Amino acid sequence: xxxxxxxxxxxxxxxxxxxxxxxxxxxxxxxxxxxxxxxxxxxxxxxxxxxxxxxxxxxxxxxxxxxxxxxxxxxxxxxxxxxxxxxxxxxxxxxxxxxxxxxxxxxxxxxxxxxxxxxxxxxxxxxxxxxxxxxxxxxxxxxxxxxxxxxxxxxxxxxxxxxxxxxxxxxxxxxxxxxxxxxxxxxxxxxxxxxxxxxxxxxxxxxxxxxxxxxxxxxxxxxxxxxxxxxxxxxxxxxxxxxxxxxxxxxxxxxxxxxxxxxxxxxxxxxxxxxxxxxxxxxxxxxxxxxxxxxxxxxxxxxxxxx
Amino acid sequence: xxxxxxxxxxxxxxxxxxxxxxxxxxxxxxxxxxxxxxxxxxxxxxxxxxxxxxxxxxxxxxxxxxxxxxxxxxxxxxxxxxxxxxxxxxxxxxxxxxxxxxxxxxxxxxxxxxxxxxxxxxxxxxxxxxxxxxxxxxxxxxxxxxxxxxxxxxxxxxxxxxxxxxxxxxxxxxxxxxxxxxxxxxxxxxxxxxxxxxxxxxxxxxxxxxxxxxxxxxxxxx
Numbered sequence: 001x002x003x004x005x006x007x008x009x010x011x012x013x014x015x016x017x018x019x020x021x022x023x024x025x026x027x028x029x030x031x032x033x034x035x036x037x038x039x040x041x042x043x044x045x046x047x048x049x050x051x052x053x054x055x056x057x058x059x060x061x062x063x064x065x066x067x068x069x070x071x072x073x074x075x076x077x078x079x080x081x082x083x084x085x086x087x088x089x090x091x092x093x094x095x096x097x098x099x100x101x102x103x104x105x106x107x108x109x110x111x112x113x114x115x116x117x118x119x120x121x122x123x124x125x126x127x128x129x130x131x132x133x134x135x136x137x138x139x140x141x142x143x144x145x146x147x148x149x150x151x152x153x154x155x156x157x158x159x160x161x162x163x164x165x166x167x168x169x170x171x172x173x174x175x176x177x178x179x180x181x182x183x184x185x186x187x188x189x190x191x192x193x194x195x196x197x198x199x200x201x202x203x204x205x206x207x208x209x210x211x212x213x214x215x216x217x218x219x220x221x222x223x224x225x226x227x228x229x230x231x232x233x234x235x236x237x238x239x240x241x242x243x244x245x246x247x248x249x250x251x252x253x254x255x256x257x258x259x260x261x262x263x264x265x266x267x268x269x270x271x272x273x274x275x276x277x278x279x280x281x282x283x284x285x286x287x288x289x290x291x292x293x294x295x296x297x298x299x300x301x302x303x304x305x306x307x
Numbered sequence: 308x309x310x311x312x313x314x315x316x317x318x319x320x321x322x323x324x325x326x327x328x329x330x331x332x333x334x335x336x337x338x339x340x341x342x343x344x345x346x347x348x349x350x351x352x353x354x355x356x357x358x359x360x361x362x363x364x365x366x367x368x369x370x371x372x373x374x375x376x377x378x379x380x381x382x383x384x385x386x387x388x389x390x391x392x393x394x395x396x397x398x399x400x401x402x403x404x405x406x407x408x409x410x411x412x413x414x415x416x417x418x419x420x421x422x423x424x425x426x427x428x429x430x431x432x433x434x435x436x437x438x439x440x441x442x443x444x445x446x447x448x449x450x451x452x453x454x455x456x457x458x459x460x461x462x463x464x465x466x467x468x469x470x471x472x473x474x475x476x477x478x479x480x481x482x483x484x485x486x487x488x489x490x491x492x493x494x495x496x497x498x499x500x501x502x503x504x505x506x507x508x509x510x511x512x513x514x515x516x517x518x519x520x521x522x523x524x525x526x527x528x529x
Contacts, residue, residue, distance in 0.1 A: 082461070086508065108461050108468050113478045122461060129465040130508040145508060163469030168487055171467065171502070178465055178505055190469060237470035237477035 005103045005157035006074045007046040009307040011215045017280030018301050020292045021048035024059035033067045039289040043296050046074040055115025062092050066099045077101050080109025085125035086145050097154030105159040106131040129182045136183030163190040164201035165240035173204035180213045188282040191221040194240040195271050211277030218272045219282045223261035226250050269299040308337035309401045310435045311421040322418040326394040333373030334400035344399030346373040377404025383411050443513030451492035458485035464506040
């Protein structure tokens with residue numbers, strides 16, 4: 001074991017891990033963080049806390065993670081390279097670890113163009129792969145990115161994202177390999193709606209033995225409505241929502257669409273359980289955290305193992 | 308080359324309207340090639356300004372001239388005999404030229420007529436695109452001759468991100484995903500294995516991270 005992370009313990013013990021996420025509020029509303037995260041209490045092993053997702057200003061992922069930690073839950077601190085340079089990121093990592101946060105996710109982040117501050121500068125002093133290297137060196141070599149020795153190494157369980165649906169497809173396995181070589185411990189994938197394409201990606205992953213070098217959590221999202229499915233299909237960069245999903249959502253009356261979305265999500269989890277190399281699930285129920293319990297229950301992911 | 312675009316006429320009028328006599332100064336280098344501030348554009352802007360100011364009842368004398376290079380002191384020196392009586396200079400050079408004038412003529416207001424844009428290349432007639440950010444430590448030798456720093460919207464050294472779709476960047480269908488271009492090029496060169504090497508975090512000191520940059524060539528400097 002590299003860390004004290006509960007997520008690492010679950011995965012190392014060979015259990016299918018379950019993570020979910022909480023988007024922090026757009027204002028100083030700590031109770032909202034508590035409320036959302038408590039929907040997930042006892043339901044998931046760790047809770048991702050997004051970092052200014054879609055390039056909109058929100059409560060910082062570090063602050064929201066600390067609040068979640070106070071609730072005796074396990075946050076996964078998401079950090080994007082878009083908003084902070086390497087000094088700020090390292091400072092936040094040490095600070096987070098000082099607050100008991102031991103699991104993080106290294107991302108580049110959505111471009112500012114998509115958010116509510118399109119006039120802001122994108123920082124990108126380092127990219128997500130270089131961030132993984134930096135955190136690993138802080139943890140294992142006990143040095144800062146600049147080379148100086150640090151006292152009190154942050155023992156972070158290091159995650160990153162992978163998108164099997166972006167182009168060029170042939171690079172998607174190789175880029176995962178780069179993240180593994182940089183030192184990533186676990187991966188959460190983009191939301192999977194196109195299971196065939198995900199399976200093809202996993203074939204490539206297994207062919208290079210990568211599923212044995214890091215834990216791969218398959219990302220799933222329940223569609224709340226036909227509109228949400230269409231939005232993800234057409235508006236979210238790098239999302240692959242096949243037309244069969246859209247057709248299925250549109251085949252039921254509006255008031256039944258949410259149930260249909262949950263059914264699709266559970267069926268997807270069942271299919272993904274059969275894919276060799278899938279170590280768990282990352283359930284992204286965006287602004288729908290209260291549904292995660294039902295999804296986990298019906299997908300046979302409860303109760304969560306005690307480690 | 309350094310590319311530029313002319314500022315809106317209204318902004319330029321605001322600069323020059325307090326004066327009776329100005330020098331409108333073009334540059335025969337990059338801004339001539341990108342059709343923003345050469346001899347021809349000096350002529351066009353001079354008549355545009357004259358007409359607009361006449362309409363509002365003011366009268367201004369605009370002396371037109373174009374230097375071989377505004378960013379070079381020896382060419383700027385040519386202005387000394389013709390600057391008498393000039394109340395202000397409106398420069399059609401890039402920001403380097405404007406500053407060269409401001410440093411040389413301490414008592415003369417100098418205004419930029421252009422917005423300096425980027426270091427780029429011509430894609431076709433009338434189209435210029437960014438190609439270099441002057442990071443001071445060129446990586447083109449390992450990226451197939453295509454720059455991820457200038458041409459990736461997230462400046463990813465280890466791209467492509469998850470937003471690359473059918474060869475295009477997530478920010479716009481009009482922007483190529485540079486990592487798709489790099490990958491295609493590495494393939495055609497038979498250098499695919501280079502992709503797996505992680506490009507380390509960049510030392511931005513060479514790219515302006517440690518303040519304004521300067522090149523001193525001991526063999527040439529006086």
